[in-house]
Amino acid sequence: MTAPTAGLPAHLVDFVGALRRTGIAVGPGESVDAAAVMAELDLLRREQLREGLAAAMLRRSGQRAVFDALFDLWFPLGQGAALGEVALPYAEDGSVDVEALRDLLAGLLRDGDTAAMAELARAVVDGLGAVGRGTGGQGQGQGGGGDRGEGGPGGRPSSWSAYQALNVVRPETLLARVLADLRRGRETQRSRARPDDPDAGWDSPFAEEVSRREVRERIASFRRMVTDETRRRGAEIRGREAAARTGVPKQGDRVDFLTANAEQLADLRRRVAPLARHLASRLAARRRRARRGPIDLRRTLRRSMSTGGVPMRPAHRRPRPGRPELVLFCDVSGSVAGFSHFTMMLVQALREQFSRIRIFCFVDGCVEVTDLFGPGNDLGGVMAEITARPGLVAFDGHSDYGSALGRLREGWPDVVGPRTSLLVLGDARTNYRDPNLAVLGDLAERARHVHWLNPEPQAQWGTGDSAARRYGQVVPMHECRTAAQLAGVVSGLLPV
Amino acid sequence: MSSEPVGQKAQKALFDSVDDVATRLADVGYIASTAVATTVFLADRLGKPLLVEGPAGVGKTELARAVAEATGSGLVRLQCYEGIDEARALYEWNHAKQLLRITASQGASWDETRDDVFSEEFLLPRPLLTAIRREDPTVLLVDETDKADVEVEGLLLEVLGDFQVTVPEWGTITANQRPFTLLTSNATRELSEALKRRCLFLHLDFPDAELERRIVLTRVPQLPEALAEELVRIVGVLRGIQLRKAPSVSETIDWGRTLLALGLDTLDDAAVRATLGVVLKHRSDAERAVAELRLN
Numbered sequence: 001m002t003a004p005t006a007g008l009p010a011h012l013v014d015f016v017g018a019l020r021r022t023g024i025a026v027g028p029g030e031s032v033d034a035a036a037v038m039a040e041l042d043l044l045r046r047e048q049l050r051e052g053l054a055a056a057m058l059r060r061s062g063q064r065a066v067f068d069a070l071f072d073l074w075f076p077l078g079q080g081a082a083l084g085e086v087a088l089p090y091a092e093d094g095s096v097d098v099e100a101l102r103d104l105l106a107g108l109l110r111d112g113d114t115a116a117m118a119e120l121a122r123a124v125v126d127g128l129g130a131v132g133r134g135t136g137g138q139g140q141g142q143g144g145g146g147d148r149g150e151g152g153p154g155g156r157p158s159s160w161s162a163y164q165a166l167n168v169v170r171p172e173t174l175l176a177r178v179l180a181d182l183r184r185g186r187e188t189q190r191s192r193a194r195p196d197d198p199d200a201g202w203d204s205p206f207a208e209e210v211s212r213r214e215v216r217e218r219i220a221s222f223r224r225m226v227t228d229e230t231r232r233r234g235a236e237i238r239g240r241e242a243a244a245r246t247g248v249p250k251q252g253d254r255v256d257f258l259t260a261n262a263e264q265l266a267d268l269r270r271r272v273a274p275l276a277r278h279l280a281s282r283l284a285a286r287r288r289r290a291r292r293g294p295i296d297l298r299r300t301l302r303r304s305m306s307t308g309g310v311p312m313r314p315a316h317r318r319p320r321p322g323r324p325e326l327v328l329f330c331d332v333s334g335s336v337a338g339f340s341h342f343t344m345m346l347v348q349a350l351r352e353q354f355s356r357i358r359i360f361c362f363v364d365g366c367v368e369v370t371d372l373f374g375p376g377n378d379l380g381g382v383m384a385e386i387t388a389r390p391g392l393v394a395f396d397g398h399s400d401y402g403s404a405l406g407r408l409r410e411g412w413p414d415v416v417g418p419r420t421s422l423l424v425l426g427d428a429r430t431n432y433r434d435p436n437l438a439v440l441g442d443l444a445e446r447a448r449h450v451h452w453l454n455p456e457p458q459a460q461w462g463t464g465d466s467a468a469r470r471y472g473q474v475v476p477m478h479e480c481r482t483a484a485q486l487a488g489v490v491s492g493l494l495p496v
Numbered sequence: 497m498s499s500e501p502v503g504q505k506a507q508k509a510l511f512d513s514v515d516d517v518a519t520r521l522a523d524v525g526y527i528a529s530t531a532v533a534t535t536v537f538l539a540d541r542l543g544k545p546l547l548v549e550g551p552a553g554v555g556k557t558e559l560a561r562a563v564a565e566a567t568g569s570g571l572v573r574l575q576c577y578e579g580i581d582e583a584r585a586l587y588e589w590n591h592a593k594q595l596l597r598i599t600a601s602q603g604a605s606w607d608e609t610r611d612d613v614f615s616e617e618f619l620l621p622r623p624l625l626t627a628i629r630r631e632d633p634t635v636l637l638v639d640e641t642d643k644a645d646v647e648v649e650g651l652l653l654e655v656l657g658d659f660q661v662t663v664p665e666w667g668t669i670t671a672n673q674r675p676f677t678l679l680t681s682n683a684t685r686e687l688s689e690a691l692k693r694r695c696l697f698l699h700l701d702f703p704d705a706e707l708e709r710r711i712v713l714t715r716v717p718q719l720p721e722a723l724a725e726e727l728v729r730i731v732g733v734l735r736g737i738q739l740r741k742a743p744s745v746s747e748t749i750d751w752g753r754t755l756l757a758l759g760l761d762t763l764d765d766a767a768v769r770a771t772l773g774v775v776l777k778h779r780s781d782a783e784r785a786v787a788e789l790r791l792n
Binding site: 027029030033036037040041042045047048051052054055056058059060061064112114204205206207208209210213214217269301302305309318487 | 513514530531533534535537538541542544546549550579583589591592594595598683686689692693696697698699701704705729730732733736738764765768788789790791
């Protein structure tokens with residue numbers, strides 16, 4: 001049997017290849033499942049096909065965004081402009097009437113009509129997003145909406161730009177206008193409902209805030225639609241392989257902590273919480289085995305069957321998983337600013353899993369901040385409070401691991417004991433000062449485990465002022481730049 | 497059908513098409529998104545278990561109940577928890593009764609007694625065996641699979657792969673009909689790759705506004721439509737705020753019921769303030785929402 005070279009099977013194999021290149025492990029078994037899915041479904045129902053393929057090929061939720069982007073490239077909605085019923089308004093001289101377009105968009109944003117917004121996004125990219133076609137972005141609409149794009153007078157554009165299209169439409173600037181529209185709508189509705197109530201026309205800050213956030217989200221989704229559409233059109237010019245390489249977002253667990261944007265951080269936050277739970281159960285595992293619980297009557301009786309009903313070997317109940325002690329030692333200096341946000345998320349998540357946890361933060365001094373991470377505390381203000389603590393900065397505010405370790409040892413001599421797991425979070429850049437290896441070695445000897453999570457790539461360890469290599473000889477150090485790496489560290493910590 | 501697994505008796509499909517799934521689930525009060533309807537249809541057609549993952553309260557367990565009701569199948573549920581073992585998941589011999597039988601039959605020959613104490617009468621079937629032995633159409637729900645230990649996953653692999661169970665004293669029992677199997681997980685731990693590979697995967701997330709409105713109206717039919725819409729809007733905004741526990745569909749439904757019970761017909765500030773505890777279960781979440789949405 002030879003590999004398919006044409007038709008649907010070949011296309012599917014090609015799609016699988018693209019998924020694999022982004023790091024989604026799709027095995028041959030999944031490909032076969034996907035083919036079976038295609039045989040069962042009506043291929044003309046695109047959304048069903050999308051969901052069906054996702055069900056057969058994906059194994060975790062974080063892969064969905066990547067899958068969707070690639071699906072749109074390999075199974076595009078259509079070729080060329082593929083315009084719907086919503087068309088761009090044109091002025092008499094043939095250029096796009098931007099004001100009318102903004103009116104149209106404002107109306108759609110107000111009503112939250114997602115389907116029409118998607119159609120408008122396609123039209124906007126078609127009419128305003130073309131780069132390198134004669135007069136550039138403004139297009140040359142001759143016959144109006146429908147049949148432009150493919151055979152347009154300017155020929156095929158050299159590329160498409162979401163930035164250019166959005167710069168003309170400027171959907172953000174519509175926020176105030178849409179909000180005012182909405183407010184007017186609510187007020188008339190209310191005063192009609194209760195004509196005698198003088199307060200009826202008044203709108204509360206809460207209602208205002210809710211609709212503001214709602215409209216902001218709709219604007220953001222319109223921007224996403226335009227970006228997605230640009231990627232699709234771009235793929236037609238450059239080929240989908242090229243578009244897949246550059247335009248498809250990274251999988252959430254491969255995003256670098258130090259360079260994550262706000263949206264990715266929110267995603268990271270969701271990933272870190274289960275990892276902390278995982279870590280807690282790993283650290284507790286040994287304790288569970290070591291202890292014996294009370295006699296388990298049912299299992300003892302069952303065992304006694306092999307000795308004629310005489311209970312020779314009593315069975316014990318497994319004790320509840322114990323909660324080990326954890327000490328966290330976190331660098332919060334400027335050099336790890338991006339990482340410390342992640343540190344705080346991990347600390348907060350661990351705080352909920354461990355009953356006995358002590359948290360220390362340091363720059364060149366060292367302070368205990370356990371009280372700031374009370375259950376249910378909000379993370380937002382914590383960072384500011386930590387930096388305001390006296391004692392965190394002892395000398396000049398440049399991180400000094402050696403002196404911080406020394407202070408931990410002096411100020412809290414009993415904090416690390418034989419049942420403690422010590423977790424150090426930091427980049428080990430100690431500004432050419434004494435790394436104080438002896439203290440860390442001493443702590444490592446006294447603690448049950450010590451692990452060091454370093455947000456720097458391994459290649460940079462030991463370069464410049466980094467003492468990572470030297471610390472790494474004393475305690476196990478793990479590179480921990482993405483959620484995937486953290487998961488690897490956690491599952492490698494203790495074999496279950 | 498070509499996709500029917502080898503060695504399995506040809507089995508009547510539960511559903512005709514994806515739309516059929518959606519309509520019949522809607523008839524029993526479960527409003528399914530395209531994703532849900534498609535995966536349920538495929539799980540049935542391909543004869544594979546369906547692994548549903550997602551936040552708490554989006555209707556994972558409810559889906560199994562709805563499928564069972566829509567297809568007239570019996571629902572067999574295996575609730576997983578930490579420490580669940582073979583004896584609780586598969587089957588167990590009733591030792592006490594076996595002992596009684598042995599003591600009561602003093603003098604009977606060994607062969608007789610042995611054959612007797614390992615008969616049907618002394619077997620306690622647990623959910624997995626029950627589901628496999630049932631003659632009627634069955635929906636098997638393995639709930640909160642992530643709570644179970646890794647060893648149980650191995651057991652599930654065997655059972656879900658071939659739908660057969662080996663009882664040493666009896667031999668192998670093969671399913672008469674392949675139960676429609678649904679596994680749920682809150683993703684507190686990664687399930688093993690081997691288990692995931694045997695399943696179709698569905699990530700069930702919060703529904704979009706339109707779908708959620710329909711769900712609320714189906715579940716709380718007395719709720720005025722305008723109020724339901726308002727409710728869904730506010731819950732949508734709450735999900736956009738960084739909360740420890742974002743409100744789920746079940747919270748939206750609870751909120752609707754609460755408003756109805758209190759006889760509130762509009763959702764003004766006072767009403768939201770008074771009932772916010774229904775949607776936000778953590779004190780810090782409620783405080784944060786009040787501050788961010790300028791509710792005070």
